[in-house]
Amino acid sequence: MPEIIAIIKDALPYLLSGGLITAGIVTGAMALGLILGLSMAVGRVYGSTAVKRVIGIYVWFFQGVPILVLLFLFYFGVFNYMGLNLSAVSAVTVVLGMTTAAYQANIFRGAILSLPQGQFKAASTLGMSDIQTILAIILPQALRLSIPAWSNEFSIVLKDSALAFVLGAPEIMARAKFVASRTYQHLPIYIVAGLIYFILTWAGVRALARLEKTVRIPGYSNKGI
Amino acid sequence: MFKKNLIVWFGIMALLLTGGGQALAGKKIVNGIDANFPPFAFIDQKGTPSGFDVEAMNWIAKEMGYEVEHKAYDWDGIITSLLTKKIDMVASGMSITPDRLEKVAFTSPYWKIKQVMVIKKDSALTLDDLLKGNKTVGVQQGTSEAKWLKEAAEKNGWNLQLRYYDSSPLAVEDILNGRIAAAAMDDAPAKDASDKKDVKILGTFGMASEDFGYAVRKEDAQLLKDMNEGLKRLMASDYWKELVKKYDLK
Amino acid sequence: MTRQDTILRVENITKSFNGNPILRGVDLTLRKGEIKILVGPSGGGKSTFLQCLNCLISPDSGQFWLEERPVDIFSKKELYRYRQQVGMIFQDFNLFDHLTAMDNVTLALRKVKKMDKKAALARAIVELSQVGLEDKTRLYPAELSGGQKQRVAIARALAMDPKVLLLDEPTSALDPDLTGEVIDVIRNLAKKGMTMVMATHQISLIRTLADEILFMEAGVVVEKGSPKTLLVPGTRSQGFCDKLNSLSGEGI
Numbered sequence: 052m053p054e055i056i057a058i059i060k061d062a063l064p065y066l067l068s069g070g071l072i073t074a075g076i077v078t079g080a081m082a083l084g085l086i087l088g089l090s091m092a093v094g095r096v097y098g099s100t101a102v103k104r105v106i107g108i109y110v111w112f113f114q115g116v117p118i119l120v121l122l123f124l125f126y127f128g129v130f131n132y133m134g135l136n137l138s139a140v141s142a143v144t145v146v147l148g149m150t151t152a153a154y155q156a157n158i159f160r161g162a163i164l165s166l167p168q169g170q171f172k173a174a175s176t177l178g179m180s181d182i183q184t185i186l187a188i189i190l191p192q193a194l195r196l197s198i199p200a201w202s203n204e205f206s207i208v209l210k211d212s213a214l215a216f217v218l219g220a221p222e223i224m225a226r227a228k229f230v231a232s233r234t235y236q237h238l239p240i241y242i243v244a245g246l247i248y249f250i251l252t253w254a255g256v257r258a259l260a261r262l263e264k265t266v267r268i269p270g271y272s273n274k275g276i
Numbered sequence: 277m278f279k280k281n282l283i284v285w286f287g288i289m290a291l292l293l294t295g296g297g298q299a300l301a302g303k304k305i306v307n308g309i310d311a312n313f314p315p316f317a318f319i320d321q322k323g324t325p326s327g328f329d330v331e332a333m334n335w336i337a338k339e340m341g342y343e344v345e346h347k348a349y350d351w352d353g354i355i356t357s358l359l360t361k362k363i364d365m366v367a368s369g370m371s372i373t374p375d376r377l378e379k380v381a382f383t384s385p386y387w388k389i390k391q392v393m394v395i396k397k398d399s400a401l402t403l404d405d406l407l408k409g410n411k412t413v414g415v416q417q418g419t420s421e422a423k424w425l426k427e428a429a430e431k432n433g434w435n436l437q438l439r440y441y442d443s444s445p446l447a448v449e450d451i452l453n454g455r456i457a458a459a460a461m462d463d464a465p466a467k468d469a470s471d472k473k474d475v476k477i478l479g480t481f482g483m484a485s486e487d488f489g490y491a492v493r494k495e496d497a498q499l500l501k502d503m504n505e506g507l508k509r510l511m512a513s514d515y516w517k518e519l520v521k522k523y524d525l526k
Numbered sequence: 527m528t529r530q531d532t533i534l535r536v537e538n539i540t541k542s543f544n545g546n547p548i549l550r551g552v553d554l555t556l557r558k559g560e561i562k563i564l565v566g567p568s569g570g571g572k573s574t575f576l577q578c579l580n581c582l583i584s585p586d587s588g589q590f591w592l593e594e595r596p597v598d599i600f601s602k603k604e605l606y607r608y609r610q611q612v613g614m615i616f617q618d619f620n621l622f623d624h625l626t627a628m629d630n631v632t633l634a635l636r637k638v639k640k641m642d643k644k645a646a647l648a649r650a651i652v653e654l655s656q657v658g659l660e661d662k663t664r665l666y667p668a669e670l671s672g673g674q675k676q677r678v679a680i681a682r683a684l685a686m687d688p689k690v691l692l693l694d695e696p697t698s699a700l701d702p703d704l705t706g707e708v709i710d711v712i713r714n715l716a717k718k719g720m721t722m723v724m725a726t727h728q729i730s731l732i733r734t735l736a737d738e739i740l741f742m743e744a745g746v747v748v749e750k751g752s753p754k755t756l757l758v759p760g761t762r763s764q765g766f767c768d769k770l771n772s773l774s775g776e777g778i
Binding site: 167169170172173174175176177178179180183187188191192195268269270 | 577580582602606607609610612613614616618619620621622623624633634637638665666667668669679682683686692
């Protein structure tokens with residue numbers, strides 16, 4: 052037992068800095084997902100039929116193919132074909148980002164649709180253009196409504212990031228494996244890894260809950276979502 | 277006295293800093309390793325790549341004017357990583373096989389390896405039991421022994437189940453868990469495992485011994501030449517003997 | 527009755543939804559300061575017509591003239607400019623829920639009229655004071671009563687200096703005790719000479735404010751005329767108002 056504790060103590064800094072890489076991957080992926088997902092949601096609600104169809108295909112594809120398959124497909128296939136030389140960490144971030152964008156598109160779309168149509172009409176009657184209305188009226192409210200579901204998606208992406216190790220990205224999972232291979236102490240090491248993931252998830256979810264409280268509009272209750 | 281030490285210290289620093297500059301002028305290559313393959317390649321306590329092949333490569337790189345970076349990859353896809361230029365070579369306990377020769381170029385062999393079966397320390401199983409007694413044997417995905425066992429089992433009509441793992445240490449875990457009866461792997465990692473856990477080496481199982489070589493892309497002729505030269509020098513040096521002793525290879 | 531007085535004119539507005547004709551050719555001429563009130567049964571097309579007047583709903587056909595100049599409603603630029611001059615009040619208020627009363631009013635001033643923050647703020651305070659809400663400017667819509675919300679909506683619309691104000695059942699969503707404050711504001715507007723087209727069931731407004739009543743049913747204007755001529759026994763309008771009377775308990 053004391054030898055296990057010594058092994059864990061030794062490996063802890065190494066695993067924790069893997070946590071930093073995981074945090075980086077997740078932050079990058081969620082950010083990419085936010086920008087792409089929000090744009091797609093707006094396109095799906097307000098866009099032309101052609102736009103809606105294209106977005107629909109994107110969402111259908113990225114929701115339908117397992118992330119593991121996507122990682123290999125893009126890292127060894129698509130990116131090479133395009134001549135992009137992305138590191139494992141970047142590749143994982145991009146692929147996870149594109150996947151979460153599909154799910155986030157649905158989250159934001161639901162939030163936008165749950166808003167009463169009348170506000171859009173009112174903005175139009177005041178002479179505001181569609182884009183102005185979307186930016187000033189729809190999105191501020193839709194984003195607030197989306198925070199709980201987005202927090203959910205964040206915890207999912209965090210866990211999915213563990214798949215990064217198949218591409219050799221040196222995040223928590225990969226590092227846990229390396230330590231376990233050297234020390235043959237799989238169980239204790241994986242427990243520690245699990246704890247690190249748990250703490251990261253918990254911290255993120257808490258932060259988002261705080262955000263929700265900060266931007267809450269007095270008297271405004273969550274309609275629908 | 278103190279001043280003298282200070283001067284010496286400054287001198288060393290200056291040397292190190294300028295010496296560092298020189299190394300950076302070398303060519304950069306990335307060595308892809310299976311970091312779950314002690315003692316040939318693994319990640320040490322401080323988190324840096326280490327192992328017999330890693331240290332050998334570090335020596336060769338310095339000797340031949342290269343700057344090498346070791347990166348861990350999934351063994352199963354490591355040749356693809358080499359071919360798609362994510363890495364420039366594989367110095368990580370890779371056996372030279374006809375299959376692999378079709379895709380990549382190898383240096384001359386630098387180590388001979390036997391494949392052995394590993395079983396629980398207190399197990400009384402024999403090789404016959406394993407091959408014909410409807411037992412489950414673990415292997416690392418993408419290894420030559422995995423391929424050999426599959427083909428030999430079919431050819432000879434052996435009665436065994438193969439289970440694939442992403443690394444030998446994981447297979448060893450499952451031996452201890454009782455999920456599998458044995459695991460097939462190279463003799464060096466087998467020894468590493470038997471030193472650290474309650475398993476023992478049963479012995480070879482009929483597969484011909486193999487040679488390890490460094491793999492590079494077929495078109496990188498200059499790199500291959502340099503690696504071969506480097507290996508030749510390394511194997512003739514004292515450092516080679518040091519490494520063999522350090523990693524307990526025989 | 528000089529033509530220069532005509533603020534808004536539309537001709538032959540038609541609209542069908544899914545093959546169902548909702549508006550079957552409606553004309554309207556509005557002169558400065560006139561108040562025209564649309565009455566009639568639900569589904570008759572009043573709300574659709576109002577929303578066609580400022581093109582929230584694109585009519586299938588029809589022509590528009592603002593101050594005697596034709597408006598091309600298919601040009602986005604012309605449409606946005608047209609809408610700035612034709613304000614609208616909705617039955618459900620449609621305030622921007624994430625903004626304070628003040629910001630509800632300043633938003634369009636800043637984004638559409640490109641006013642700077644200070645000027646917009648000053649104008650907003652003026653408008654909100656005029657509807658009696660100067661002490662509620664920092665509250666959010668969720669913190670306001672129905673009547674207060676509608677008054678904010680009116681302030682918001684008026685801040686744009688529209689030439690015409692369209693009102694789609696402005697009091698229908700209000701509790702009876704709150705309609706009074708909104709009716710007062712509307713009366714004030716009328717007194718100041720605001721040109722309005724209103725759809726309403728509010729008897730008092732119909733009788734006292736209308737310069738002309740238009741009775742709409744099944745997508746066409748069935749009757750029209752001043753209250754004096756129309757609200758006599760025998761007309762459809764009178765019949766309709768009688769029904770409203772018996773429902774609301776108000777006497778004519």
